[in-house]
Amino acid sequence: MFRPAISRVSRQFAVFARHPQAFRSYASASKSSFSWEDPLASKNLLTEEELAISDTAERYCQEQLLPRVLQAYRDEHYDPAILLEMGELGLLGANLHGYGCAGASTVASGLITRAVERVDSGYRSGMSVQSSLVMGGIYEFGTNELKEKYLPDMAKGKLLGAFGLTEPNHGSDPGSMESTARPHPTKKGYLLLSGSKTWITNSPIADVLLVWAKLQETGKIKGFLIDRKDCPPGTLETPAIKNKTGLRASITGMIHMDDCPVPEENMFPDVEGLTGPFTCLNSARYGISFGTMGALEDCITRAREYALGRKQFKNNPIAKYQLVQKKLADAATDAAYGVLASIQVGRLKDEGKVTPEMISMVKRQNCDRALVNARALQEIFGGNAVSDEYGIGRHVANLFVTQTYEGQSDIHSELKSL
Numbered sequence: 001m002f003r004p005a006i007s008r009v010s011r012q013f014a015v016f017a018r019h020p021q022a023f024r025s026y027a028s029a030s031k032s033s034f035s036w037e038d039p040l041a042s043k044n045l046l047t048e049e050e051l052a053i054s055d056t057a058e059r060y061c062q063e064q065l066l067p068r069v070l071q072a073y074r075d076e077h078y079d080p081a082i083l084l085e086m087g088e089l090g091l092l093g094a095n096l097h098g099y100g101c102a103g104a105s106t107v108a109s110g111l112i113t114r115a116v117e118r119v120d121s122g123y124r125s126g127m128s129v130q131s132s133l134v135m136g137g138i139y140e141f142g143t144n145e146l147k148e149k150y151l152p153d154m155a156k157g158k159l160l161g162a163f164g165l166t167e168p169n170h171g172s173d174p175g176s177m178e179s180t181a182r183p184h185p186t187k188k189g190y191l192l193l194s195g196s197k198t199w200i201t202n203s204p205i206a207d208v209l210l211v212w213a214k215l216q217e218t219g220k221i222k223g224f225l226i227d228r229k230d231c232p233p234g235t236l237e238t239p240a241i242k243n244k245t246g247l248r249a250s251i252t253g254m255i256h257m258d259d260c261p262v263p264e265e266n267m268f269p270d271v272e273g274l275t276g277p278f279t280c281l282n283s284a285r286y287g288i289s290f291g292t293m294g295a296l297e298d299c300i301t302r303a304r305e306y307a308l309g310r311k312q313f314k315n316n317p318i319a320k321y322q323l324v325q326k327k328l329a330d331a332a333t334d335a336a337y338g339v340l341a342s343i344q345v346g347r348l349k350d351e352g353k354v355t356p357e358m359i360s361m362v363k364r365q366n367c368d369r370a371l372v373n374a375r376a377l378q379e380i381f382g383g384n385a386v387s388d389e390y391g392i393g394r395h396v397a398n399l400f401v402t403q404t405y406e407g408q409s410d411i412h413s414e415l416k417s418l
Ligand SMILES: Cc1cc2nc3c(=O)[nH]c(=O)nc-3n(C[C@H](O)[C@H](O)[C@H](O)COP(=O)(O)OP(=O)(O)OC[C@H]3O[C@@H](n4cnc5c(N)ncnc54)[C@H](O)[C@@H]3O)c2cc1C
Pocket: 129, 163, 164, 165, 166, 169, 170, 171, 172, 173, 198, 199, 200, 201, 202, 246, 247, 252, 401, 404, 405, 406, 407, 408, 409, 410, 411
């Protein structure tokens, strides 16, 4: 008789909930065993090096980040020392080659984002901006001098980066940006940047700000590296945006530029238009696709544990009830599919066969499924879901942001080639 796969997964949770011992013997009856933590055995697709990098990242995140996140989220506090710690472990710009970076595979860099986001999407955002958006941008488009000057210290987390694309009047449509760069009227070899960026991760604490603005002479978008220490007073302000309802463990702010002088050599020479920012975003969006699966997996772990312990009606654990199991089965299925898709896209990227549509697809799908499932799993906690100590509400609030930034999901649904 045909049984949909979903009900089989659901049965796994059901049997496990009733008799953990029975689950083991049911699993061992066949040669291969089912693991609820890796339902489609994605680990089989990873190299030894990727497994080792994933282990290092997971251990650091669980031992060093997890104990800090509850208070950091309550206080809306981001500790920049986190990037130093990640730098020491080689987790920053991990898929870049040279300049003190690990030179690992794209999948390995995704496994790092998954480990970090298993703890919190805000911590992953701070890391992704540093690694993919700013280091990735300098690596891809910067001159050799800029790479030598910034990448080694950024890889160690000694210099912090921010990426300024979004403006108060232009988010989904960055091509309409109003920020400009004009030649300095008196100082040869310098440009003056003016305009405002908003919702910029890390901006209040960044040493190096990669800002996109239109060159006044051509009207074309160019990338500029603003080095905070070289800015005269009053030309660069980066106020924090406080009282966020999500991503509270990361720091977000604005960038105000008022005739901010930038040397011409800090402009990316060979890229113009949206190709520059979109190339950086593609790399970060890949990390988000993998990262959100980490957040969803943590929601599954927390919800499963809660459902096994919480007893309602005739002293049964709520995990015994099929409606609860379905929520877990749906989430586990989506997480397993999402991880496999991210591995595949990562492999294609390293083979030079990835397209922007593929990245849009995994970013959108994984963000959407993570958010929908996290919201459903939240119900398992009943009233306790409202307490921040259970962690589920934090993930739900964070996952709304991941679905919104770097291209809101509806914007990614435009597949021109279909
Ligand atoms: C915490 C946080 C951190 C961020 N970090 C950064 C960062 O580091 N750097 C950076 O540059 N930006 C960052 N952003 C900004 C983020 O990328 C933007 O918020 C996002 O791109 C959406 O832009 P918007 O907010 O202006 O929304 P809008 O563009 O105003 O969109 C609002 C709604 O309208 C919909 N919409 C817009 N156009 C269309 C259309 N043509 N058809 C159908 N629907 C449409 C959108 O899908 C969305 O649902 C961050 C945002 C947040 C919240």
